[in-house]
Every structure is written in structure tokens, then in C-alpha cells.
Amino acid sequence: MRPPTIRDVAERAGVSKSLVSLVLRGSQQVRPEKRRAVLAAVEELGYRPNAAARSLSERRTRTVGVLLNDLRNPWFVELLDGLNSELYASGLRTLLADGRLNRRLGEDLTHTFTELRVDGLIAVGTLPDPAAVRTAAARVPTVVAGTREPVLPNVDIVAGDDELGARLATEHLIGLGHRHIAHIAGQGVVGELRRRGFEAVMREHGLSGSATVEQGDLTEEGGYRATVRLLSAPHRPTAVFAFNDMAGVGALSAAEELGLRVPGDLSLVGYDNTYLARLRHLWLTTVDNAGHDIGRRAARRLLDRIADPARPGGVALTAPVLEVRGTTAPPRPAD
Amino acid sequence: MRPPTIRDVAERAGVSKSLVSLVLRGSQQVRPEKRRAVLAAVEELGYRPNAAARSLSERRTRTVGVLLNDLRNPWFVELLDGLNSELYASGLRTLLADGRLNRRLGEDLTHTFTELRVDGLIAVGTLPDPAAVRTAAARVPTVVAGTREPVLPNVDIVAGDDELGARLATEHLIGLGHRHIAHIAGQGVVGELRRRGFEAVMREHGLSGSATVEQGDLTEEGGYRATVRLLSAPHRPTAVFAFNDMAGVGALSAAEELGLRVPGDLSLVGYDNTYLARLRHLWLTTVDNAGHDIGRRAARRLLDRIADPARPGGVALTAPVLEVRGTTAPPRPAD
DNA sequence: GGAGAGATCTGGAACGGTCCAAAGAAGGGC
DNA sequence: GCCCTTCTTTGGACCGTTCCAGATCTCTCC
Known part of the structure; x- marks a missing residue:
């Protein structure tokens, strides 16, 4: 009970296997009646080409x-x-x-x-x-x-322009009036780039002194832990820019647990604009990294x-866009 | 510049292609020195078998x-x-x-x-x-x-035993003291089964009269909308059992937006125990459907x-387990 | 009616493996 | 040294396609 092959189809249609192959690959050089005969045979036998044989050839x-x-x-x-x-x-x-x-x-x-x-x-x-x-x-x-x-x-x-994305997020927070801003850093080159963007903007605004970087990872847990550390420090930040949305959600939990309101007491920015950030209950301000486009x-x-294949390699960066939602606001005036 | 074939390896090792094939398939019938020669040739040429040719044969x-x-x-x-x-x-x-x-x-x-x-x-x-x-x-x-x-x-x-899972969730809510319970239903057979489990338990407890079913879909948006409808009705439920975690999160948002506290004013159960439910900030009581195990x-x-291939088909159901987290509690005594 | 030009169609050689029957080599017993 | 048995090794058929060179058909034109 083997599946039918191109030869079975050829025999049934009364033509050569080569002609079947021509028909199946859409050649224009085939007389209509033969084409019909072949297609009918294909239909009757339930023939499906064998991908392995095709790619071998x-x-x-x-x-x-x-x-x-x-x-x-x-x-x-x-x-x-x-x-x-x-x-x-x-x-x-x-x-x-x-x-x-x-x-x-x-x-x-x-x-x-x-x-x-x-x-x-x-x-x-x-x-x-x-x-x-x-x-x-x-x-x-x-x-x-x-x-x-x-x-x-x-x-x-x-890839996305991670440094630019981080700059957008940081500029946004500074624009709202935040001065003491923390960054939960990620791993790898991407983590490095986002951190660098954050630090550059802080420096440009003369805020290097009040910039904190806390190492996290790509998970909610990591974001949570990092935020707990940040918020238990003597001089706590009024805003946190997280490496990605997952870490941002972790930060959200930490803030809540410590009795801080977001965005009243703490502003929060994530990264990636995943559906997590779009959940109404989280409604995270984030950086849209245009995954689909990339x-x-x-x-x-x-x-x-x-x-x-020999063309020289190149780097194409997509510009990210800030997506402002509900987790960022000006800091408390009292601050 | 074609990739090397088994024949290239054979030539280099000074043996026949059949022997190369034997070595590569781990035959014990090959003299060690020949085996070494073949493996060395494979290494030197960077030979990789061609999957298409292999599967064709x-x-x-x-x-x-x-x-x-x-x-x-x-x-x-x-x-x-x-x-x-x-x-x-x-x-x-x-x-x-x-x-x-x-x-x-x-x-x-x-x-x-x-x-x-x-x-x-x-x-x-x-x-x-x-x-x-x-x-x-x-x-x-x-x-x-x-x-x-x-x-x-x-x-x-x-598959998971959806009816049982729904029963667990509903029993849990009833056990907490809830009487007026709503279900946000999903689509397809799975939706049907979970709804059936819900309704059966309500009936068994003589609560058919205070059971509500609202049609949703598998998304957060659907859960949100359904919950808004439920909570704007004259006699609002004190607990909602949602078809899945996504819908559950939508329900969470709706409750919050309408000024209800979870679980104080409204208890909520999801389904699937996805990482969403495990996010600290959501911490959704849910039914673990053992995806990995399935x-x-x-x-x-x-x-x-x-x-x-001819063995008769069968149905294997995995028993789900209730995972109690932070979105369920007894109803307000005043109720 | 036959040559020439296209249009159609076909046989057979790849493609790169597996596997089988049989050849060749090696060892054992007399 | 020879025959028999057991290991090793090998050539060649086969898996199901594509593609090419050439065969065959069909027309057109003189």
C-alpha cells in the first residue's frame, strides 16, 4: 500500500512520467487534453509529490x-x-x-x-x-x-535599535520630571545596548549621579527581585526602566507589594510591547520593537x-517607537 | 563547491561507499582501522549526510x-x-x-x-x-x-479532562461560600465541556437558578467585555469562572475598572495555569491543565x-488540578 | 509531396543515500 | 595445504523526482 508515485500517475494517464512532471510543474508546452488526463489521474489516485525525492533532484x-x-x-x-x-x-x-x-x-x-x-x-x-x-x-x-x-x-x-529604544524610554521619564531613575538590565548584547542608551541619556541630562543600574534577567522573577533591591535602598528611584515587559511586570508586582502605587509613587517602562504590556490590567508603558516588521x-x-550568498553582510536596524500607557506619570511634587 | 557525498568520503578513506554507510549507521561488523579511516575522512571533509537522500531510500x-x-x-x-x-x-x-x-x-x-x-x-x-x-x-x-x-x-x-477541571473550579467557589457564580464560556468542544462541568456542579448544589453563562472567546478582550456585561446586570455575581487565563485577566481588568476589588468583591478563577496566572501581579487562581504532561x-x-497504525483510536484524559492563588476568597458577608 | 520549424513528448541519467546478495579475506580443523 | 565457516567488504539495484537531449508529431510553405 505505498503511496502512488509519478509513474503510477503516468501509467494511468497513458503518458510518460516526464510529461506528468511537466504538467505538475505548470509547463505551458503541454497539450490541454493531456494535461487534463494527467490531472484527472492525479486526482483519482490521490497522488502527492514526494518532497524528499524532489529536493534530492x-x-x-x-x-x-x-x-x-x-x-x-x-x-x-x-x-x-x-x-x-x-x-x-x-x-x-x-x-x-x-x-x-x-x-x-x-x-x-x-x-x-x-x-x-x-x-x-x-x-x-x-x-x-x-x-x-x-x-x-x-x-x-x-x-x-x-x-x-x-x-x-x-x-x-x-534588529531593533536597542540603544535608541532605551533613549526614548529614558527621555520620556526625564521629560515627565523624573530625576532619580533606575534601569533593570538584561543579559547579552541586547542588554548591553539598552543599558548604554539609558546611561547616555542620563549623562546628557547631567543625571549620571542619580542613575542606578540593577542587574536582572529576562524573566518576571528577575525584574521582581531587582526592583525589591532598588526600592529597599536608602534613596529610592521614582522611575524604573526595565529591560523588557516581563521584567517590567515583575517590577510592577514588587512595587505593589511594597505599598507603592504605579504610576503615582513609581513610574515604570517596559520594552517590546508584547501582549503582556497591552493587557488592560497591566497597561504598561513600553517601547514597541516592531517584531513583526523585523x-x-x-x-x-x-x-x-x-x-x-557572497554579498557582504550588513546591519539593518528598525527604529522603535515609545508606546505610552498607564504606568508612567510625573513624580510626586513632594519628591 | 557541492557538499561532499558519501562517495567522496569513501574515496578519501579508500573504501567503498557501502562501508561508509555501514560505519555511519554504527554497524559492529567493521574492522576498527577501517572505521577510524572513515571517521577521519568524514571529519576532514566536513561531511554531513543528506537527509532527503536518506529518507528517500x-x-x-x-x-x-x-x-x-x-x-x-x-x-x-x-x-x-x-x-x-x-x-x-x-x-x-x-x-x-x-x-x-x-x-x-x-x-x-x-x-x-x-x-x-x-x-x-x-x-x-x-x-x-x-x-x-x-x-x-x-x-x-x-x-x-x-x-x-x-x-x-x-x-x-x-487532552485534559475539561469537564472535571471546570467542576474543580466551580466546587472551589461554592466551597468558599459563593452562590451566584458566572461562567465566561469559550468556543468549540473545549468551551462546551467546561461550560457543562460548571453547569453540572451548580445544578448538583441546587444553584442552577443563580448560575449565569456569558459567551466570551479565548482572548483578554472577550473576557473583559463579558465581565463588563455580567457586572452591569441587576443581580451581579460574586464570582466568575473564566474559560481560560487570558479571559480571566480580562475579567480582572473589568472588575478593577468598575471599582470592584478582587478577591474582596469578586472572586475569579482562570484555566490552564499559564505563566500569565503565575505572574505575581495577577496571581490568578486557575486550573492546571498539565500541558507538558499532555x-x-x-x-x-x-x-x-x-x-x-491500525490500532484502534482511544481517548486519554489527564486529570487537571486546581491551583489556588490570590483571586479567590469567601464572598462579602453582607452579600 | 517534402523540407523545415515548432510544438510536444519521451527515455535515461542524475541526485545521495540504504540494503541485499554475493565476493573476498581470515581463521579453524584435519 | 585444503575445505569450510565466519567475518568483512563490495557492486549494483532502488527510492521518486527533475532535467536534458533527442525523438516524434503537426503545420506551414513552396
Whole structure:
């Protein structure tokens, strides 16, 4: 009971397998009656082409591998959405691998992708093993999306302008009248860039002295802990700019627990404008990092790179936009 | 500049391609020195087997297709996680397709999977096009996870016991002393089952008269709207059991906006125990639906079905557990 | 009626693996 | 030294497509 092959179809339609192949690939050089005969046979047998055989022969898979850091991070999912839609429109399917899940395996996921001979590779976010991306990029057209590293010879980078985003958030808080502002920092290059933007703006306004940076991580828990530390310090900040929305929500909880009202006693800005920030009950002021757009641009870059693998790599930054919601306000006049 | 093939490796190692194949598949029948020579050649050439060629010849792909409803739903992601880990352990890789994204395409995703000749198929959640699952299931071993339909001849179903979960939530509220309880209903079979569980328990306690059902959907927005309607009615409920956590969070927002305190003035229960419910700032009492566990069980079912495609389909339900957090309390005595 | 030009159609060689039957090598017993 | 058995190794068929060179058909024109 094997699935029918192109030969079965040919036999049924009374033509050669080559003609079936022509029909299926939409050739114009086929007489209408033969075309109909072939299509009828396809229908009757329920024939489906075998993708493995096709890609073996064509030497390409029309498939792009996506190496993702963490599916639980809503921002990545949004990026993925943009990526998918653009790639799909170009007839490429997408193969997803979550690196977090298989962290132990390290390089293994790129191994899988190279064995599958994917036509391209997209690395989303900071990955556990940058070396794996390097070796993969030597074989397959590769684009890095949503982060700024690793920087590699023939690899494009598509990301948000994190430094600018951090500047927007900080300027907003200063504009409201805040002076003593804290930043909950993230990890990796992205964390570094956002911190740098924060510090630069504080410096420009002569507020370096009242700028605090507390290390957190990408989770709610990390944001919570960092905020507890910040708010128990002798001279507490009146505003907190968190590395991302998750950390921002953690900060919200900490403030509440310590009896501070947001935004009355404490202003709060997140980052990414995930659906978390849009939940009415949180309604977090945040920086919109345009995940969907970044995904689409990464896809287009990859298509260009597949067409011309040797083209020099470049960095494309998307400008983020501040999204003001309910967690920011001027500080208490008494302050 | 083609990637090296098994023949290149054979030539370099001074053996036949068959021997290379044997070494790579771990045969014990190879003399150690030859094995070493082959492995050295593999290393030097950077050889990677071609998955397409292999699956063409082996007539299987060691790949499972996962048809997902919506990656934005955290519960599905958790299920996926369980699925992945179990399948990976059995040497199967996972191919993910988000049906929501490609809704217009309808059956197209199962088409893709059948063309790829995946060894198995997992349909997660209520899918836009159940007919597509039916036709796919006729060709490929299939398991439905996280929902109760479609019921098909040779298809297993692995899901949470939604009716039981709803009963737990309702019993909890009644146990706290609530009498007038509302349910925000979801869509599809799952919505139906949870509503049924709610209504059954209310009836058993002679509270049918004070049970209200308001239609919502799976989103925060839907939960918000439904709750606004519920709370503006003349005889407002003292507790709300929402179809899922998202809707529960919407309800939380609505209550707050109308000046009701949770859980003081209104108790609230969600469903799924997603990370949303675990956010300290929300701290939602909810029903843990064991997504990870369901994923693993679905994977095991699929493995069994791949081994014996003709085995009769069955339904495996996981018992959910109530997770009491901060949004439920006894009603105001005055009530 | 035949040549020439297109339009259609076909056989067979890839593509890169797996697997099987059989060849070759090595060891054991007489 | 020879035959038999057990290990190792190998050539070649096959998996289901695509693609190319050439075969065959159909027309048109002289």
C-alpha cells in the first residue's frame, strides 16, 4: 500500500512520467487534453509529490530553518509571524527549532538543519551557542534577527535599535520630571545596548549621579527581585526602566507589594510591547520593537542572500517607537 | 563547491561507499582501522549526510508534523515543549506549522506535511479545518492533542479532562461560600465541556437558578467585555469562572475598572495555569491543565501508533488540578 | 509531396543515500 | 595445504523526482 508515485500517475494517464512532471510543474508546452488526463489521474489516485525525492533532484529544499531561543517569549513569536508570512509568500516553508528546549544538545540543531540542506537559516535572538551559528553560516545563507550578534562575514543582522529604544524610554521619564531613575538590565548584547542608551541619556541630562543600574534577567522573577533591591535602598528611584515587559511586570508586582502605587509613587517602562504590556490590567508603558516588521525584513534579507550568498553582510536596524500607557506619570511634587 | 557525498568520503578513506554507510549507521561488523579511516575522512571533509537522500531510500523521514492552532497561546507552547522532549528522545524531529498564521490556506499545511511524508502528525488544539485532519489521518498516523475533536477512526485523542477541571473550579467557589457564580464560556468542544462541568456542579448544589453563562472567546478582550456585561446586570455575581487565563485577566481588568476589588468583591478563577496566572501581579487562581504532561503523552501515543497504525483510536484524559492563588476568597458577608 | 520549424513528448541519467546478495579475506580443523 | 565457516567488504539495484537531449508529431510553405 505505498503511496502512488509519478509513474503510477503516468501509467494511468497513458503518458510518460516526464510529461506528468511537466504538467505538475505548470509547463505551458503541454497539450490541454493531456494535461487534463494527467490531472484527472492525479486526482483519482490521490497522488502527492514526494518532497524528499524532489529536493534530492532539485538540490534545494525550499525550506528555511529557524533557530529560536525561546518560544515562551512573546516577542519572538511575533517576529516569527512576520518571518513566516514573508517567506511563505516566496514559496519557502519554515522549520522551527527551539534552542532552549535542546540546550544540552548545543550545536545539534544546526546539524539537523545542515543535514536537511535547508536553503537558508535564521537565528532569532541570543542563542546559547554562537559558534554553532558560525559553522552553519559557512555552509548556508544565514541571517541573524532580533539581536546584534554574532557578527559574521557573510551574515546579515536585522534588529531593533536597542540603544535608541532605551533613549526614548529614558527621555520620556526625564521629560515627565523624573530625576532619580533606575534601569533593570538584561543579559547579552541586547542588554548591553539598552543599558548604554539609558546611561547616555542620563549623562546628557547631567543625571549620571542619580542613575542606578540593577542587574536582572529576562524573566518576571528577575525584574521582581531587582526592583525589591532598588526600592529597599536608602534613596529610592521614582522611575524604573526595565529591560523588557516581563521584567517590567515583575517590577510592577514588587512595587505593589511594597505599598507603592504605579504610576503615582513609581513610574515604570517596559520594552517590546508584547501582549503582556497591552493587557488592560497591566497597561504598561513600553517601547514597541516592531517584531513583526523585523521578521519580515529578516525574511527579505535572507531571500536576497539566498540569491547571492557572497554579498557582504550588513546591519539593518528598525527604529522603535515609545508606546505610552498607564504606568508612567510625573513624580510626586513632594519628591 | 557541492557538499561532499558519501562517495567522496569513501574515496578519501579508500573504501567503498557501502562501508561508509555501514560505519555511519554504527554497524559492529567493521574492522576498527577501517572505521577510524572513515571517521577521519568524514571529519576532514566536513561531511554531513543528506537527509532527503536518506529518507528517500529508507522511506521514512524521522519527522513528525505538528499542526498548531496559535503559538501565542502559552498553553500550546507548553504542550509543544512536552511533545518535543519526548519525540526527540525517540530520534524524531519535529516540524511546526502554525495554522492560525496560514488560516487562508486551510488544508495547505497538511498538504505540505503529506508531501514531506512525515512519519506522524499531531494536531494541537481546535484547528480551523477539521476536514483536513481527517484526510491527513487517512494517510499518516495521527494524534489529536489538547482538544476532544475531531473524533476519527484511527486517531488517538490526548487532552485534559475539561469537564472535571471546570467542576474543580466551580466546587472551589461554592466551597468558599459563593452562590451566584458566572461562567465566561469559550468556543468549540473545549468551551462546551467546561461550560457543562460548571453547569453540572451548580445544578448538583441546587444553584442552577443563580448560575449565569456569558459567551466570551479565548482572548483578554472577550473576557473583559463579558465581565463588563455580567457586572452591569441587576443581580451581579460574586464570582466568575473564566474559560481560560487570558479571559480571566480580562475579567480582572473589568472588575478593577468598575471599582470592584478582587478577591474582596469578586472572586475569579482562570484555566490552564499559564505563566500569565503565575505572574505575581495577577496571581490568578486557575486550573492546571498539565500541558507538558499532555504533550508527552501525545508523543507516546503517536509512537505507539507509528509502530501499529491500525490500532484502534482511544481517548486519554489527564486529570487537571486546581491551583489556588490570590483571586479567590469567601464572598462579602453582607452579600 | 517534402523540407523545415515548432510544438510536444519521451527515455535515461542524475541526485545521495540504504540494503541485499554475493565476493573476498581470515581463521579453524584435519 | 585444503575445505569450510565466519567475518568483512563490495557492486549494483532502488527510492521518486527533475532535467536534458533527442525523438516524434503537426503545420506551414513552396
